[in-house]
Amino acid sequence: MPPPLRIATRKSPLALWQAKHVAGLLKARSPSTEVSLVELSTEGDRMLEAPLSRIGGKGLFVKEIEAALLDGRADLAVHSLKDVTSSFPPRLMLAAVPEREDPRDAWVSPGGVAFSAIPRGGRVGTSSLRRACQLRALRPDVEVVSLRGNVGTRVRKTEELGLAGSILALAGLRRLGLEGRITELLPPEVMLPAVGQGALALECAADSAHRPLFESLEHRATRVPIDAERAFLETLEGGCTVPLAAHAILEGDTLWVRGLVGAPDGSEVLRAERRGPASRARALGRELAEELLQRGARAILDAHAGVAGP
Numbered sequence: 001m002p003p004p005l006r007i008a009t010r011k012s013p014l015a016l017w018q019a020k021h022v023a024g025l026l027k028a029r030s031p032s033t034e035v036s037l038v039e040l041s042t043e044g045d046r047m048l049e050a051p052l053s054r055i056g057g058k059g060l061f062v063k064e065i066e067a068a069l070l071d072g073r074a075d076l077a078v079h080s081l082k083d084v085t086s087s088f089p090p091r092l093m094l095a096a097v098p099e100r101e102d103p104r105d106a107w108v109s110p111g112g113v114a115f116s117a118i119p120r121g122g123r124v125g126t127s128s129l130r131r132a133c134q135l136r137a138l139r140p141d142v143e144v145v146s147l148r149g150n151v152g153t154r155v156r157k158t159e160e161l162g163l164a165g166s167i168l169a170l171a172g173l174r175r176l177g178l179e180g181r182i183t184e185l186l187p188p189e190v191m192l193p194a195v196g197q198g199a200l201a202l203e204c205a206a207d208s209a210h211r212p213l214f215e216s217l218e219h220r221a222t223r224v225p226i227d228a229e230r231a232f233l234e235t236l237e238g239g240c241t242v243p244l245a246a247h248a249i250l251e252g253d254t255l256w257v258r259g260l261v262g263a264p265d266g267s268e269v270l271r272a273e274r275r276g277p278a279s280r281a282r283a284l285g286r287e288l289a290e291e292l293l294q295r296g297a298r299a300i301l302d303a304h305a306g307v308a309g310p
Contacts, residue, residue: 040065127149225247
């Protein structure tokens with residue numbers, strides 16, 4: 001019997017759910033394949049006191065997992081795609097993007113306060129510069145409280161700290177069975193999602209013998225919008241130090257891409273959108289980013305790179 005296929009994953013409840021979900025998809029494709037999990041702790045999991053923008057950004061959640069692929073401890077890595085940096089290390093590749101969960105953000109209020117009815121000076125929790133920027137642009141009076149930790153921890157802290165509410169990804173809440181804690185969903189017009197939010201990234205070595213099996217989980221209707229969103233990210237060379245967002249929707253053979261770059265304090269938010277054929281997904285993402293750069297995003301990126309938040 002061949003050795004088990006090893007999936008590297010973070011140890012958080014959400015990461016483990018995602019890895020087990022992918023393991024189930026692989027078993028459905030290849031019933032004779034045994035799958036085991038390689039649970040790893042990443043720097044981002046260990047450094048919970050400081051904002052991500054101060055300690056190095058989203059790459060902190062993937063470096064140790066990619067190291068396991070490179071040194072042969074694992075055959076596949078399963079990431080939340082929004083945690084994956086805009087480029088992959090040599091010898092590694094994005095093998096597949098399975099079907100995406102709903103990418104919207106959710107408003108979680110222990111007291112059932114509507115997002116539009118946050119009291120003046122109310123305290124709102126988020127660990128995301130992107131969310132904080134858009135919230136401050138809408139409500140400059142609101143106090144943003146930094147919340148780090150896994151999804152369940154942030155939901156619990158929202159109540160313990162007496163916050164008006166917190167903003168979290170719908171996908172994570174739904175995958176962990178916490179959808180009942182949601183007060184309302186936030187449309188992209190109010191809170192534009194992160195690049196890749198709700199999607200999973202399957203990363204492997206480019207020469208992996210398992211690559212055809214991994215690639216069988218590719219979902220085109222997800223991958224096309226993801227390609228546009230990630231091209232937007234790559235063009236802006238964005239990480240976690242400047243608020244940016246992108247959301248693409250595939251409508252038949254037409255792709256609708258919206259993007260945003262803002263100042264961390266919400267004082268300036270630039271938005272743009274593009275529509276075009278799905279075959280031009282990456283080009284549309286690049287063009288959207290270039291338009292924002294020409295309209296002032298370059299100055300925002302230069303002025304606020306490295307600024308901690310939220």
